[in-house]
Amino acid sequence: MTSAELLCAREGLGLTQSDLARLLGNNAETIRDWERGKTFTPVRLAAQLAEVEALLEEATERAVTDLVAELRAMPRPRAVVYGEGERPQQGDVARLGVRWWRGVASKAKAQVPGARIGTQADFDAIDSEL
Structure with a gap:
């Protein structure tokens, strides 16, 4: 796997370098080095990325189904998300x-x-204005 293939795969999965590193059991600096071509990517990486993709698909499907059910049960349906720093x-x-x-x-x-x-x-800001 080339550095560009890794970068494209990671971005296609919607993951940050830190997110991918956590899922692969590495650190973000290692991912960064692979993506910059500073070090070669391991042979096993393509298979690991396929596993991550399958995990994400399964988790996403389950989470969307659960969140839809929660939202439909709310009088004012709201999904709380997190900012980049959170x-x-x-x-x-x-x-x-x-x-x-x-x-x-x-x-x-x-x-x-x-x-x-x-x-x-x-x-909180919306509710305080009501």
């Missing part, structure tokens, strides 16, 4: 990353009329 501590969002979660929220919102997506600060 780091959830548990669950799939912590493991798969905030970008992944924002993608889940977007897919779920498309299935629930009137649903809104925002950070907790967004919703």
Whole structure:
């Protein structure tokens, strides 16, 4: 796998270097070095990326289904997402990353009329104006 192939695959999965490193059991500096061509990518990397992609597809499908159900049960359907600097501590969002979660929220919102997506600060500001 070339450095450009890795970069394209990672970006295609919607992962940051840190997210991919966490999923592969590496550190972000290693991913950065591979993507810059400073070091060669390991032979096993293509297979590992296929596993990550399968994990993401399964987790995304499950998370969208769960979030749609939650949103439909709410009187004012809202999905809370995280900013780039925020780091959830548990669950799939912590493991798969905030970008992944924002993608889940977007897919779920498309299935629930009137649903809104925002950070907790967004919703706090909206609620304080009501």
